[in-house]
Amino acid sequence: MKNAAFLTVAGGLSAAAVAFAFLAAGPTRAQSADQAASSAAQDIPADSAKLFAYLQSGAYRSFTAQETKQHPSAGPHTKVGLDVQVFLNDALDRSLASGAEQHPKGSAVVKEMYSAKGDLRGWAVAVKTAADSADGQGWYWYEVKSTTDNRRPVAAANGVGLCAGCHAAGRDFVLSNYPLE
Numbered sequence: 001m002k003n004a005a006f007l008t009v010a011g012g013l014s015a016a017a018v019a020f021a022f023l024a025a026g027p028t029r030a031q032s033a034d035q036a037a038s039s040a041a042q043d044i045p046a047d048s049a050k051l052f053a054y055l056q057s058g059a060y061r062s063f064t065a066q067e068t069k070q071h072p073s074a075g076p077h078t079k080v081g082l083d084v085q086v087f088l089n090d091a092l093d094r095s096l097a098s099g100a101e102q103h104p105k106g107s108a109v110v111k112e113m114y115s116a117k118g119d120l121r122g123w124a125v126a127v128k129t130a131a132d133s134a135d136g137q138g139w140y141w142y143e144v145k146s147t148t149d150n151r152r153p154v155a156a157a158n159g160v161g162l163c164a165g166c167h168a169a170g171r172d173f174v175l176s177n178y179p180l181e
C-alpha cells in the first residue's frame with residue numbers, strides 16, 4: 001500500500017529519481033529492523049513456554065559475547081564431558097567485564113548442549129529477574145533436554161535448588177570462565 005501510494009505520488013518524477021529514492025530508503029529501513037530484532041533478542045523471557053520458543057528461534061546467536069566453539073562441559077550439562085557453548089546477553093557481558101559482585105536484573109545466559117554426535121540436544125538458561133540474587137531466588141533457572149518438546153523441562157522456576165546450589169560457587173551464580181573463550 002505504502003509503496004503503491006509512493007509510486008503514484010512519484011509518478012511525475014523521473015524513473016531515475018524514483019530508483020534513487022528506493023535505494024536510499026531501503027538500507028535504512030533494513031538496518032533499523034535489524035537493530036530492533038537484536039535488541040529484542042537481548043530480552044530473554046523468564047517463562048517456560050516463551051523461553052522455549054525464544055530458544056528455538058536461535059535469537060541468542062546474535063549476542064556479541066559467545067564462546068567461539070563448543071567445549072566439553074565441566075558440569076552435568078547434560079552429562080559431564082558432553083559439548084556445550086555459552087552465549088551472554090549484553091547486560092551480563094558488561095557486568096562480568098566490570099567485575100560487579102551482582103549482575104543487574106535482565107542479565108541472561110544461554111547454554112547450548114550437544115549430544116556425543118554433535119547434535120543440539122537442548123539448552124540450559126539463567127535469567128536474572130531481580131537486582132538481588134537472594135541465594136538464587138533472583139535467578140530464573142531453566143533447562144530442557146529437547147529442541148522440540150518443552151513438556152518436561154529439567155527446571156523452569158526461580159531459585160531451583162539443584163541449579164543454584166552448584167552455581168553458588170560462581171561469580172553471582174555464573175560459572176563459565178570470563179572472558180569467554
Ligand code: HEC
Binds near residue numbers: 166177
Ligand atoms: C554439579 C554442578 C552443576 C549443576 C547442578 C548445574 N550446573 Fe549449570 N553449570 C555448571 C558448570 C561447571 C558450568 C560452566 C560451563 C560448563 O562447564 O558447562 C555451568 C554452566 C551453566 C550455564 C552457563 C552460564 C554459567 O554459569 O557458566 C547455565 C545457563 C547453567 N549452567 C544452567 C544450569 C541450570 C538451569 C541448572 C539446573 C537445572 C544447572 N545449571 C545445574 C555446573 C552445574
